[in-house]
Amino acid sequence: MKTARHIDAFLEMMAAERGASANTLAAYGRDLEGWENSLTASGKTILTCGTGALEAILARWAKEGLAPSTAARKLSSLKQFCLFLQMDNLREDNPAHTLRGPKQGRGLPKTLSHDDIDALFSAVERDTSVKGIRLRTQLEILYAGGLRVTELVSLRQGAASRVIHADASPHLIIRGKGDRERLVPLTGAAVRAIADWLPVRDETLPKGDTARARAEGFLFPSSGKLGHMTRERFAQLLKSLARQASLDPSRLSPHTLRHAFATHLLERGADLRAVQTLLGHADIATTQIYTHVLDAQMQQLVEDHHPLSALKK
Structure with missing residues (x-):
């Protein structure tokens, strides 16, 4: 498959120029292979498709119940790949440039007490x-x-x-x-x-x-x-x-422990910037999600234990 060669070249660029990890590269590869397979069913490829074909795939995924966060990630992978194709003169345009991902709320990370x-x-x-x-x-x-x-x-x-x-x-x-x-x-x-x-x-x-x-x-x-x-x-x-x-096994994952580490540090007064450094977050906005976890826990605490809360139930 001709597109596969260009996907390999794109992944090599991501590794060499952006320091993408093996797991990140594998995720990009899966996403792009998924797009290519979906387009092949309609007789097109990422190299030849138009924006309309991509919109149709997004609409079908939404109808099939694909999580908005997953669709957004797949679209991000495609946009970066199409930009790569355009920069290397393998496409004259970027058909994914104007596409908007599905609206998604930002869920609070699961944590442990x-x-x-x-x-x-x-x-x-x-x-x-x-x-x-x-x-x-x-x-x-x-x-x-x-x-x-x-x-x-x-x-x-x-x-x-x-x-x-x-x-x-x-x-x-x-x-x-x-x-x-x-x-x-x-x-x-x-x-x-x-x-x-x-x-x-x-x-x-x-x-x-x-x-x-x-x-x-x-x-x-x-x-x-x-x-x-x-x-x-x-x-x-x-x-x-x-x-x-x-404990419920569905509540526990390696990332849940990472969330617990951050949340428990902030509960005990740790500085948000220090937690950002410890977690290795490039953007403090990523770390700030843990303050929302604390807000939610405090709200639940009030609802469960405030002397007037029973009157409202």
């Missing part, structure tokens, strides 16, 4: 197996530093070794979105968990020479092609842990 966090840690501490120690270490690091799940599972062993030998202010240096580095301080509990994990880590190294060599440098090695535990596997382990902690 302090009691939920306590229940998770109580459950994970009961498992003293090697895999239990690994999950406790991952949970401590994630909640201590608010890492993205990809940043967590791809941590290098050397970085963790430096943490437990630090004389003061133990921290990780994380390379996040856009290839930006940030310093993430760790709690004493997280440092102790890493110290417990490192002596048993080698027990989880794959047996084959090739897979072992690929996994050797990672803190959480795996036999998979990445050499480290996947995001999906870690999410599965969290769901299992939620059940052990008598």
